[in-house]
Amino acid sequence: MSGSKRYDLVVVGGGTGGLLSALIAAGTGARVALLERDRTGGDCLWTGCVPSKSLIAAAGLAHRMRNADSVGLTPVEPVVDLARVMDRVWAAIHTIEPQDSPERLRAAGIDVLAATGEFTGPGRILAGEDELRFRSAIVATGSRPDVPPIPGLRNAEPLTSDTVWSLRELPDRLLVLGGGPIGCELAQAFGRLGSNVTLVETADELLLKEEPRARQLIAERLGAEGVDLRLGRRASQVRPAAREHDGGETRNELLLDGPAGTETVPFDRVLVATGRRPRTEGLGLERVGVEVGAGGAVTVDRRLRTTGRRIFAVGDVTGLLPFTHVAAHHARVATPNALFHTRTSVSETLPWVTFTDPEIGHVGLTEDEARSKWGERAIIAEHDYADLDRAITEGKAYGFAKLVADPHGRLIGATVAAPGGGEAIAELTAWVSRGEKIAALSRSVHAYPTLAEGPARADDEHLAARYSTPRMRAALRPVLATLRLLER
Numbered sequence: 327m328s329g330s331k332r333y334d335l336v337v338v339g340g341g342t343g344g345l346l347s348a349l350i351a352a353g354t355g356a357r358v359a360l361l362e363r364d365r366t367g368g369d370c371l372w373t374g375c376v377p378s379k380s381l382i383a384a385a386g387l388a389h390r391m392r393n394a395d396s397v398g399l400t401p402v403e404p405v406v407d408l409a410r411v412m413d414r415v416w417a418a419i420h421t422i423e424p425q426d427s428p429e430r431l432r433a434a435g436i437d438v439l440a441a442t443g444e445f446t447g448p449g450r451i452l453a454g455e456d457e458l459r460f461r462s463a464i465v466a467t468g469s470r471p472d473v474p475p476i477p478g479l480r481n482a483e484p485l486t487s488d489t490v491w492s493l494r495e496l497p498d499r500l501l502v503l504g505g506g507p508i509g510c511e512l513a514q515a516f517g518r519l520g521s522n523v524t525l526v527e528t529a530d531e532l533l534l535k536e537e538p539r540a541r542q543l544i545a546e547r548l549g550a551e552g553v554d555l556r557l558g559r560r561a562s563q564v565r566p567a568a569r570e571h572d573g574g575e576t577r578n579e580l581l582l583d584g585p586a587g588t589e590t591v592p593f594d595r596v597l598v599a600t601g602r603r604p605r606t607e608g609l610g611l612e613r614v615g616v617e618v619g620a621g622g623a624v625t626v627d628r629r630l631r632t633t634g635r636r637i638f639a640v641g642d643v644t645g646l647l648p649f650t651h652v653a654a655h656h657a658r659v660a661t662p663n664a665l666f667h668t669r670t671s672v673s674e675t676l677p678w679v680t681f682t683d684p685e686i687g688h689v690g691l692t693e694d695e696a697r698s699k700w701g702e703r704a705i706i707a708e709h710d711y712a713d714l715d716r717a718i719t720e721g722k723a724y725g726f727a728k729l730v731a732d733p734h735g736r737l738i739g740a741t742v743a744a745p746g747g748g749e750a751i752a753e754l755t756a757w758v759s760r761g762e763k764i765a766a767l768s769r770s771v772h773a774y775p776t777l778a779e780g781p782a783r784a785d786d787e788h789l790a791a792r793y794s795t796p797r798m799r800a801a802l803r804p805v806l807a808t809l810r811l812l813e814r
Contacts, residue, residue, distance in 0.1 A: 341368020343641030343653035344466030509599035687751025690739030707788030
């Protein structure tokens with residue numbers, strides 16, 4: 327073992343949270359080391375956001391080609407060569423890769439070490455054969471797909487969101503396990519590209535964190551596009567197919583336990599999207615007093631401090647919201663706290679987007695959460711995109727925007743489950759984070775015709791309904807009468 331090097335900050339993990347932590351720290355003049363055992367860029371670049379959104383883009387175009395009659399054109403059945411689609415996916419990855427490269431980090435003055443970090447004691451971590459000393463450390467090791475222990479599943483060579491990008495041929499029958507964001511996004515994408523998709527979810531609904539109306543909307547859209555939804559079913563076994571199904575050969579079949587008894591689902595490939603598990607194995611966290619919960623997540627407080635002295639954690643490894651932008655936010659909070667003993671806390675206003683069609687953008691509280699706190703005093707405003715002019719002109723007149731406010735009218739949550747929902751939620755996140763009143767949204771002028779009008783139209787309808795109540799009309803009646811007299 328070589329002599330110890332000393333750093334102000336050691337970052338373990340080179341995904342979004344780790345990269346930004348290291349870059350912020352280096353920008354202050356701190357001595358920084360980043361440890362990454364695989365490729366810098368993390369899940370977002372290599373197996374998550376970038377490849378999935380690239381695949382969704384191709385699938386979306388294929389869908390529009392089939393449905394060109396929605397804008398008066400002749401529909402065309404696309405010729406899908408999955409190898410070419412995946413080549414384009416990887417081209418997008420490699421275009422973005424230099425932003426996260428070791429060369430960029432080293433140019434910023436960061437020591438990048440190809441090693442798995444293992445804490446050996448307070449202020450010490452082993453990187454390969456080198457022991458590093460640090461004033462502070464940030465754990466940013468991310469998460470990995472969690473494959474459930476279903477008998478026979480491993481023998482079926484299951485795909486995950488980490489490995490699906492190696493496919494070169496489109497599966498004829500694709501089984502998706504899990505009805506969360508990843509499962510729904512990829513089920514819709516592969517269905518649009520031409521696979522016969524079956525999606526299995528143990529719960530009775532998809533996307534349980536979303537507004538109930540948004541869950542129902544996505545279920546209806548997936549069903550209308552031909553995805554076979556098996557909700558409220560538990561996968562009990564995977565076994566080799568003993569016979570042909572529907573006149574075609576198939577490799578395996580899944581046994582499901584459901585309300586009507588046992589069901590059999592034939593499939594060629596299975597994609598597991600049943601959740602992710604924080605990566606904490608082999609880090610030696612127990613040697614430095616860092617508590618890890620039953621699910622494998624590192625325990626942190628509002629400042630992202632762990633229970634270990636001068637050790638912080640960011641991103642998926644914390645078990646908090648597992649999104650790239652949340653990991654980046656964590657980095658902006660944890661890095662100054664780690665270096666300079668600041669007392670910054672994580673924001674309570676963190677949006678997310680599910681990239682189905684329609685997209686679901688969400689921030690803050692849902693209607694049910696607001697009702698459980700304030701009952702009927704909670705303020706709810708909605709607008710259907712079936713009546714939104716730009717959605718009509720685009721041939722995408724479906725979905726809705728919902729605003730949630732407390733009894734004082736302060737905006738505390740929003741959901742936009744509609745075309746462009748992911749873009750629309752950015753404005754609403756700013757409104758929620760500033761504690762703006764719901765009535766102020768419609769006073770902010772939105773260009774016409776745009777999809778961004780949807781949330782403002784929800785506010786318009788809320789105000790119109792508010793002024794049209796019998797009580798309000800009775801209160802305004804003498805005011806209007808007086809004004810009429812004065813104008814004679």
